[in-house]
Amino acid sequence: MTLRIIATGGTFEKHYDELQGKLGFAESQLPEVLKRARLTLPVELEVVSLIDSLDMVDQDRLDILASCQKAPEKAIIIIHGTDTMRETAEVIGAAQLDKAIVLTGAMIPYKVDNSDAFFNLGFAVGVAQLLAPGVYVAMNGRVFAWDNVQKDRSAGVFVPKTM
Amino acid sequence: MTLRIIATGGTFEKHYDELQGKLGFAESQLPEVLKRARLTLPVELEVVSLIDSLDMVDQDRLDILASCQKAPEKAIIIIHGTDTMRETAEVIGAAQLDKAIVLTGAMIPYKVDNSDAFFNLGFAVGVAQLLAPGVYVAMNGRVFAWDNVQKDRSAGVFVPKTM
């Protein structure tokens, strides 16, 4: 099995720009992150965008969907900002592709102390290989169906819509 | 679903003892690691031992097996040294418990730069929830059956026995 990882940006990828004095995006950190993970299964990394998910417009989600459609792999991970992860999951979910597509991200950037990014990536790499075709959000150690998930912003965690 | 995590020690848990000037074991780091993972599924943490897996004797493996047998959870993760992970997997595998039991560990301690520990834990938390009952080794982003896995010591990765 080959895994495709689609980078779109989000908190996971934010880095601190010391000249501007703020968080932003530079190159994707995923090549370095994946090396650290010591994976022996084949991985195709594709950088579709490097933006804050709050800045995503419809076309950005369609671009991600197009990448999923074109991908020959049956297991796909999308690294995405948490704020609109559900919206992108809905766009891809509605397309009913015959692939296991898992969206994940991070509450704290990979490069910042106490980040959950590396754990979440490991979690997604695990479940993407085992889940039936469908679209899922994988956060907080849980897998959510794309049409039954929401971010609880005050708690900073993902929960089902129906509990 | 509740997850049980059994700590046994291994490289994952090694810490640097600055008075002795070498790596050893102190308290389990898993409470801190799990907090960082921001899990919302219930987790029971059980520390069975904190030793190098090269120092494990038969009784140590039987203790781990006993913990698996007693556990009410259907999904169990064992944090274990990589050097004899296969041997422990064989002891537990032979017992044919009706639970998904996943052994994982790390090539570099959690507290050391460039560690794979946090990724591996995320990977194990993912697959333990989805795998059928059985005993597995989860390393390098892959899941191996307990009776078809070995550590390639020169490359530092896990591979199937039969390729």
Added chain:
Amino acid sequence: MTLRIIATGGTFEKHYDELQGKLGFAESQLPEVLKRARLTLPVELEVVSLIDSLDMVDQDRLDILASCQKAPEKAIIIIHGTDTMRETAEVIGAAQLDKAIVLTGAMIPYKVDNSDAFFNLGFAVGVAQLLAPGVYVAMNGRVFAWDNVQKDRSAGVFVPKTM
């Protein structure tokens, strides 16, 4: 010799607020940072403010000056944002106190990968004990007199005004 360390905020102290999704201030990180430094000389830590130095107003600088004046210690370190470090140095320098007062800070927050914060603190702790009374900026491994220093914003380093 006892050392006084005055925290005022700045990039050094910024932390990532995962609910807001941005950098801000919480409690001072200096107690933890100082513990890690394993100092055996006595240190008095005083938190005067926790703000971005771009948000400082005249009163903030006067508050810092007042703390320097009241301090019984002959060696003082001020942890400060780099953007207006020079301005605060000028306010304190003009007061001509009979103390060695060293301003330092960081280009990248202490809690972010590749931060210079811990080095800069070590540097400041060293020079504050040896410099003659006066006001100094200590950044980039160099000591600058308060009236001959400026930040080169495009390069992200401190340089003398007169070169």
Added chain:
Amino acid sequence: MTLRIIATGGTFEKHYDELQGKLGFAESQLPEVLKRARLTLPVELEVVSLIDSLDMVDQDRLDILASCQKAPEKAIIIIHGTDTMRETAEVIGAAQLDKAIVLTGAMIPYKVDNSDAFFNLGFAVGVAQLLAPGVYVAMNGRVFAWDNVQKDRSAGVFVPKTM
């Protein structure tokens, strides 16, 4: 002023060898460490050895002394293991060179969580520029004369011989 930094190994430089499963030495980490420090003063880095200071023999100390003697710089930092830092300081101190020579090191390797290495380097870079010619040990935020220092092994800190 140009600074010379002489690497000799010690805990500061130890890295985790994941194939051997233990701490050892590979290439010096100082080029990376110095880049992170964002120094603007000129630095000459010289790697004399990469060994545990408990493994040093007389010739190793003479090699370090020879490097100090040959160096055109008036300020020199020696990165050294803490266990025999005093012994090397005595060899160099007895030579009465007309240079400020500062030995420092770390209780925890640079690459390991909670390390003091980066702070200690910053401290040494500061005091080496300001101290009168002589040989010093710079640890725990304090400067010790070469002939009045010892390591308190049970506490893990440096103290004067005469208190």
